[in-house]
Amino acid sequence: MKTEKTTKPSSGYTMLIVFLVLLAATLTTIIKLELYPLIIAIPFILAILPGFFIVNPNGSKVLVLFGAYKGTVKDNGFFWANPFYTKTRISLRARNFDSDKVKVNDKIGNPILINVILVWKVKDTYKAAFEVDHYEEFVRVQTDAAVRKLAGSYPYDNFDDEQAEVTLRSGMHEVNEALEEEITERLAIAGIEVTEARIGYLAYAPEIAGSMLKRQQAVAIVAARKKIVEGAVGMVEDALTRLSEDEIIEFDEHQKASMVSNLMVVLCGDKEATPVINTGTLHN
Structure with a gap:
């Protein structure tokens, strides 16, 4: 050659x-x-x-x-x-290429929209002129192919693949490096030097975007509830320990269970609790 x-x-x-x-x-x-x-x-x-x-x-x-x-x-x-x-x-000047948004399936089959921003320039004029037809069109087509291959190699996120360490959404550094290597390898035949390649747009396809948004909201709510429950349990435990150590009041098991239940309802509830004043004894 x-x-x-x-x-x-x-x-x-x-x-x-x-x-x-x-x-x-x-x-x-x-x-x-x-x-x-x-x-x-x-x-x-x-x-x-x-x-x-x-x-x-x-x-x-x-x-x-x-x-x-x-x-x-x-x-x-x-x-x-x-x-x-x-x-x-x-x-020989550096050029920007902002690809069209393409609909592809990620690793677990979810349809997503993705595009890439590429900075490139001609390094070997012989290859650009004689190894391929219309090297600018070659850059466009091969970049599109590289993006499709990359999207199929990673999940969009780890909702369905919790073992995935790198996802398109969270592992942008690793994903962009893999994208740059893939495009560099594809464009080497045309004498093209890739200066930078990175994902410019990433989102779920419109047909599943609404469902995925609800799913993300549900995951966020569950995570928040988990933190609230963990904090409430710690507060109830501290309250019982302090009451016992300071000998303020003695509770039997039934009273402890009732107090724990009431405190958990107050601490974990979505709305402010409405106090009820007990004018009788603690057993009523």
Whole structure:
């Protein structure tokens, strides 16, 4: 497999002087109506003119002579080369690619919407020009394929797969690294260097988004209730211990159970408790 080779063409300013001298000589022969010098000068002028080209900063020109690759010009400036060269412009600047949102299934089959933001640039102009057709389209298609493969390798979250250590939602660092490696491997054939690849958008597909939102809310409520119950149990335990140690009142098992029940209802309830004043004895 061939790789890129850089070349340094002739300065365009030197050939521009030659061109202007020939042009001046041609105008002189036209004025003097001299036919033979004119016949000789015009082909040279027409041959020199197509050889001029400009390479802008972070740009390049791929030179091809009758199907044979002759090199790539990466130096910026004004140059002149063989007028029979085909000069193809390839930008070396970094480019952003914000892919469309695609609907795919994650590892456990949930439909999700995902897109990727990619920063890339051409590193090997030979591969970009000759190893693939339309390297910009190649970047788009292969990025889309990499995103689909990545989404199928991880669950969106660990609701259904609690053993999953890395998910699309929580393991963004690891997922982005895996995405960048996958895209880099796919685009290497086209001479593309991946500067950065990361997930730009991630959400459940509309048909299940409502259900998943309710599920997340339910999980949050259960987790909050668990914390409330743990705190209430600790508070009840402290209350019974303090009452017993300070010998404020003696409870039998039935009274303890009743007190625990009342305290748990008060501490774990959604609404504020309404006190009931007991005007009789503790046993009533």
